[in-house]
Amino acid sequence: MMLPHRHPISGASYSAVELSPGDREVVMLDQCVLPGEERYARFTRVGEVAEAIEKLVVRGAPAIGIAAAYGLVLAAASEGGSAEVFAGSMSAAAERLRCTRPTAVNLAWAIDRMGRIVREVARLAPVERALRLADEARAIHREDVQACRAMGKVGAARVPDGATVLTHCNAGALATGGYGTALGVVRAARDAGKRVRVVACETRPVLQGARLTAWELVRDGFEVTLITDSMVAQFMRRGGVDLVVVGADRIARSGDVANKIGTYGVACLAEAHGVPFYVAAPWSTVDLGCPDGDAIPIEHRGEGEVLSFRGVRVAPEGVRVDNPAFDVTPARLIKAIFTERGEASPPSEQTLREMSRP
Amino acid sequence: MMLPHRHPISGASYSAVELSPGDREVVMLDQCVLPGEERYARFTRVGEVAEAIEKLVVRGAPAIGIAAAYGLVLAAASEGGSAEVFAGSMSAAAERLRCTRPTAVNLAWAIDRMGRIVREVARLAPVERALRLADEARAIHREDVQACRAMGKVGAARVPDGATVLTHCNAGALATGGYGTALGVVRAARDAGKRVRVVACETRPVLQGARLTAWELVRDGFEVTLITDSMVAQFMRRGGVDLVVVGADRIARSGDVANKIGTYGVACLAEAHGVPFYVAAPWSTVDLGCPDGDAIPIEHRGEGEVLSFRGVRVAPEGVRVDNPAFDVTPARLIKAIFTERGEASPPSEQTLREMSRP
Numbered sequence: 001m002m003l004p005h006r007h008p009i010s011g012a013s014y015s016a017v018e019l020s021p022g023d024r025e026v027v028m029l030d031q032c033v034l035p036g037e038e039r040y041a042r043f044t045r046v047g048e049v050a051e052a053i054e055k056l057v058v059r060g061a062p063a064i065g066i067a068a069a070y071g072l073v074l075a076a077a078s079e080g081g082s083a084e085v086f087a088g089s090m091s092a093a094a095e096r097l098r099c100t101r102p103t104a105v106n107l108a109w110a111i112d113r114m115g116r117i118v119r120e121v122a123r124l125a126p127v128e129r130a131l132r133l134a135d136e137a138r139a140i141h142r143e144d145v146q147a148c149r150a151m152g153k154v155g156a157a158r159v160p161d162g163a164t165v166l167t168h169c170n171a172g173a174l175a176t177g178g179y180g181t182a183l184g185v186v187r188a189a190r191d192a193g194k195r196v197r198v199v200a201c202e203t204r205p206v207l208q209g210a211r212l213t214a215w216e217l218v219r220d221g222f223e224v225t226l227i228t229d230s231m232v233a234q235f236m237r238r239g240g241v242d243l244v245v246v247g248a249d250r251i252a253r254s255g256d257v258a259n260k261i262g263t264y265g266v267a268c269l270a271e272a273h274g275v276p277f278y279v280a281a282p283w284s285t286v287d288l289g290c291p292d293g294d295a296i297p298i299e300h301r302g303e304g305e306v307l308s309f310r311g312v313r314v315a316p317e318g319v320r321v322d323n324p325a326f327d328v329t330p331a332r333l334i335k336a337i338f339t340e341r342g343e344a345s346p347p348s349e350q351t352l353r354e355m356s357r358p
Numbered sequence: 359m360m361l362p363h364r365h366p367i368s369g370a371s372y373s374a375v376e377l378s379p380g381d382r383e384v385v386m387l388d389q390c391v392l393p394g395e396e397r398y399a400r401f402t403r404v405g406e407v408a409e410a411i412e413k414l415v416v417r418g419a420p421a422i423g424i425a426a427a428y429g430l431v432l433a434a435a436s437e438g439g440s441a442e443v444f445a446g447s448m449s450a451a452a453e454r455l456r457c458t459r460p461t462a463v464n465l466a467w468a469i470d471r472m473g474r475i476v477r478e479v480a481r482l483a484p485v486e487r488a489l490r491l492a493d494e495a496r497a498i499h500r501e502d503v504q505a506c507r508a509m510g511k512v513g514a515a516r517v518p519d520g521a522t523v524l525t526h527c528n529a530g531a532l533a534t535g536g537y538g539t540a541l542g543v544v545r546a547a548r549d550a551g552k553r554v555r556v557v558a559c560e561t562r563p564v565l566q567g568a569r570l571t572a573w574e575l576v577r578d579g580f581e582v583t584l585i586t587d588s589m590v591a592q593f594m595r596r597g598g599v600d601l602v603v604v605g606a607d608r609i610a611r612s613g614d615v616a617n618k619i620g621t622y623g624v625a626c627l628a629e630a631h632g633v634p635f636y637v638a639a640p641w642s643t644v645d646l647g648c649p650d651g652d653a654i655p656i657e658h659r660g661e662g663e664v665l666s667f668r669g670v671r672v673a674p675e676g677v678r679v680d681n682p683a684f685d686v687t688p689a690r691l692i693k694a695i696f697t698e699r700g701e702a703s704p705p706s707e708q709t710l711r712e713m714s715r716p
Contacts, residue, residue, distance in 0.1 A: 035674035168588075202664070202672070204562060204586035210664075210673040218676040225678040226664060228562035229588040230526075230620025234685040237622065262588025264595065265627060272626045306560070306568075306584060310670050314560070315568040316393035318576040320583040327592040 060175020171247025418533020
């Protein structure tokens, strides 16, 4: 019997982003064409990686941090110059990657972590510099998967046997190094022997729920029901949702959470229906330098995402569009934030500060 | 200067449904292909009209009532038999139309009203029967437009100058004989000299907001911003919505309102953000025989509406789908229901019963 190929770090037969064994290519499962096609895109230059992040070939806060770290490995591998030239090239590469998407703090976190290694290795031989950076990038990837598994166990304790979990957007293996944050909680619940079902919101405008969450859950044998975002309240009212778990793009020190547009509405509806609302995210998503949700930069994306779908125009000429890609859920609506360090419950400056201590 | 053609009953240059001048054709603006094409479909048989209602060529509670009435005119025109044969044919046509869509009570209301004329005219000559039914159907159409204009004035009194009105689905000229229910309120506010802007929810899965509400409002010169359903909470939180007005498919005597899926969620979010939530509907939508929302039949439509968009599959094989086309907003979340008889405020068995008295 042939075993399916498993990626060594993610542990799954698919992976959002990988560095090729020779460190020469960043390989991404192209999330723009899922679920219709399972196609891997390969990039050899950091600029291509930045573009891929902008175009959502890879997305999800932890995954774009890993992708950026791998992109910096490509930048290092192509720079044979002096320490000063290397530092300049790496700084330019870092800034190019940093400006791809503003909301997810994991991106800046990973770039800053790689930057510390860049300074350490600048005076080494070019081959050594690239190897050290590749090691660090893979460590970021590996630690993200470990964090997902750890927060999954933390969160799974809150999932009753037989529960139906509603989630918004994709906070799964495809949004992380592997295993997932919100979907990591779902996987850990099953790994702990619990029966668990998922209701996935399709998550307009980019349909990460329909295209990505449904894909990875079906692939992994979960029972998943797809609903439009407009059906959340009705499903909660009928008693069809036991808890909500979502991911996060940035968590302010107040406990306010930025996540995919629509999350805040789901949180309001959960509150109105007495459904507990949880967030799962690695500690790299916590931004203690950010006081509260109002200070989180919110990315606004192009009109086309709302006006058209895969080239089919759905709205008339002359209509205005506003397309905020994220919203902020205030801490008061969140029962707990699951991280690899345990849970912040309730999320607050106090609980997060206590968890931040080594 | 050439004046644009205006339909005599709707008063606009476009109309969801019309009976041709010779009573031989029912003409519908095909709402399946809007906004890309403005194409009129013509039907000569009642079965075609029933199919068109099922396929959403025409939709909107008042409009499908009118379409059914016109469909019965076609049935009468094609039946030259005796009174008994005529009665049988008309009864069969009525039942075919009645079962097309279960939630909107206006459909049954219009069919029952036509049924009373069928009994009156059964013994007349075939030509006379058809003429009398055409008169009644046009009266249903004309009275619906009058009701829209009247409820528009009632509702406009609640719209402050400069207001931004959020609406869900399409409760406009395209959903009625003309002028619209919820959008009738918007039109009446402008007709009264007020500045008014609209935020239209795209209304997945069928996108009536993006395709229809945006189309008719842009056409009539309104400023309209299109948002995905997932953005409602964020827009309310930012203070960008002054009030919500939606239509209705059936109003129970308790004041509970069935309307397009997603309406209940918008009502919950309006409550959470202190935004007044209104319903506009003709009295033909009020079903005093229906005690409350739990007794309203909710249509569930096919999986394809959620799984695909215009032939493009958006979700993987193996995912489950539930597709309720409507939800119920309890009376307690509704500040007032606007009708041509005035407003029910708050909506309740008491206020509705008082309005039901002649």
